[in-house]
Amino acid sequence: MSDDNKNNWPLWEIFIQSKRGLEHKHVGSLHAADAQMAIENARDVYTRRQEGNSIWVVPAGAISSSQPDDSAMLFDPADDKTYRHPTFYQMPEGAKYI
Amino acid sequence: MTDVTNLEERFQAKIDAEQKIEPKDWMPEKYRKTLIRQISQHAHSEIVGMLPEGNWITRAPSLRRKAILLAKVQDEAGHGLYLYSACETLGTTREQTIADLNSGKAKYSSIFNYPTLTWADIGAVGWLVDGAAIMNQVMLCRTSYGPYARAMVRICKEESFHQRQGYEVMSVLAKGTPEQKEMAQDALNRWWWPSLMMFGPSDANSPNSADSMKWKIKRQSNDELRQIFIDRTVQQAEIIGLTIPDPDLKWNEATKHYDWGTIDWTEFNNVVAGNGPCNKERLAARNKAHDDGAWVREAALAHAAKKAKRKAA
Ligand SMILES: [Fe+2]
Numbered sequence: 204m205s206d207d208n209k210n211n212w213p214l215w216e217i218f219i220q221s222k223r224g225l226e227h228k229h230v231g232s233l234h235a236a237d238a239q240m241a242i243e244n245a246r247d248v249y250t251r252r253q254e255g256n257s258i259w260v261v262p263a264g265a266i267s268s269s270q271p272d273d274s275a276m277l278f279d280p281a282d283d284k285t286y287r288h289p290t291f292y293q294m295p296e297g298a299k300y301i
Numbered sequence: 302m303t304d305v306t307n308l309e310e311r312f313q314a315k316i317d318a319e320q321k322i323e324p325k326d327w328m329p330e331k332y333r334k335t336l337i338r339q340i341s342q343h344a345h346s347e348i349v350g351m352l353p354e355g356n357w358i359t360r361a362p363s364l365r366r367k368a369i370l371l372a373k374v375q376d377e378a379g380h381g382l383y384l385y386s387a388c389e390t391l392g393t394t395r396e397q398t399i400a401d402l403n404s405g406k407a408k409y410s411s412i413f414n415y416p417t418l419t420w421a422d423i424g425a426v427g428w429l430v431d432g433a434a435i436m437n438q439v440m441l442c443r444t445s446y447g448p449y450a451r452a453m454v455r456i457c458k459e460e461s462f463h464q465r466q467g468y469e470v471m472s473v474l475a476k477g478t479p480e481q482k483e484m485a486q487d488a489l490n491r492w493w494w495p496s497l498m499m500f501g502p503s504d505a506n507s508p509n510s511a512d513s514m515k516w517k518i519k520r521q522s523n524d525e526l527r528q529i530f531i532d533r534t535v536q537q538a539e540i541i542g543l544t545i546p547d548p549d550l551k552w553n554e555a556t557k558h559y560d561w562g563t564i565d566w567t568e569f570n571n572v573v574a575g576n577g578p579c580n581k582e583r584l585a586a587r588n589k590a591h592d593d594g595a596w597v598r599e600a601a602l603a604h605a606a607k608k609a610k611r612k613a614a
């Protein structure tokens with residue numbers, strides 16, 4: 204994932220929106236000299252079968268991510284908060300549309 | 302030391318629970334190395350695999366066949382790129398991976414060291430070579446390393462047309478003139494055994510298999526996959542009136558599988574060692590493409606730098 208050699212095209216992460224109204228989804232990465240070329244290459248590499256409506260390209264180095272070791276700290280606190288889900292609540296018998 | 306044992310236990314527990322391993326997760330060094338070797342070999346096979354088929358693009362017998370073959374070869378380029386990208390998540394550089402292919406240090410599937418002599422070979426490659434590859438790739442959609450599994454899902458969606466177009470070519474030839482049918486049979490004769498070799502050494506001689514199974518990199522053994530491939534393909538050959546070139550091939554009512562002959566492992570080892578009919582030609586073609594493209598890579602970088610500068614000013 205390193206691009207220490209300045210003679211290499213940098214790595215871009217590619218996100219494709221498959222249909223209007225849907226989110227852009229990560230599909231993989233590729234190398235390209237600049238953003239324009241990354242978009243053009245992503246067209247050829249990731250949308251040969253009408254998979255795409257829109258393409259985002261992001262320099263791989265620009266993405267920060269959480270670490271697996273931090274996942275307990277980040278995500279465990281949600282475990283005991285079941286009252287955040289609608290199924291937690293008891294509705295009176297016979298109540299409709301709720 | 303206990304630390305590593307602990308990490309390794311947690312790693313294995315994740316795998317046993319069918320959770321995927323992702324790039325930033327701790328993993329045993331051997332798992333990483335095995336994956337780098339396997340994924341890069343796989344990527345190289347997709348890339349080198351374009352050469353025997355590319356050989357027939359300008360000579361395809363109709364515009365329909367030419368468009369199909371072009372699309373297939375373009376897909377293989379895409380497969381190579383998905384896999385190189387998955388390989389990079391393990392901490393390798395693209396540059397080094399390609400350099401290992403070009404220097405001959407890295408391997409690719411030996412099947413691509415056989416020549417495509419006639420148009421029927423394009424049919425046989427799609428039907429048998431892609432067919433055999435699919436067996437392996439369907440299994441790998443469930444491999445334990447996330448980026449590899451995701452690349453394989455994408456690849457499998459695209460592969461089925463590859464096999465079908467090849468079988469279609471064969472079935473049309475087999476229904477054609479006696480010369481055409483003979484051409485199809487000749488292609489089947491030459492590609493059958495090398496296709497069976499694609500599944501790799503038999504389980505008894507496959508030293509890395511135990512780890513790969515434990516880590517769920519693979520889930521079925523070489524021999525199991527090879528047997529399923531044979532069982533399926535024999536029926537397909539029968540339907541189009543071609544004969545599998547194996548005098549020992551016989552349905553076994555007790556096992557519900559075909560019994561079949563023996564693979565010539567001496568030939569296999571010879572081709573792996575670099576002495577197949579086209580090893581030198583394939584490597585030379587890859588090196589030439591890489592060297593001829595050097596100025597393009599440099600020019601594109603220079604152009605990008607210039608554009609960035611102009612934008613900053
Ligand atoms: Fe492929």
Ligand SMILES: [Fe+2]
Pocket residue numbers: 377431460463
């Ligand atoms: Fe294919």
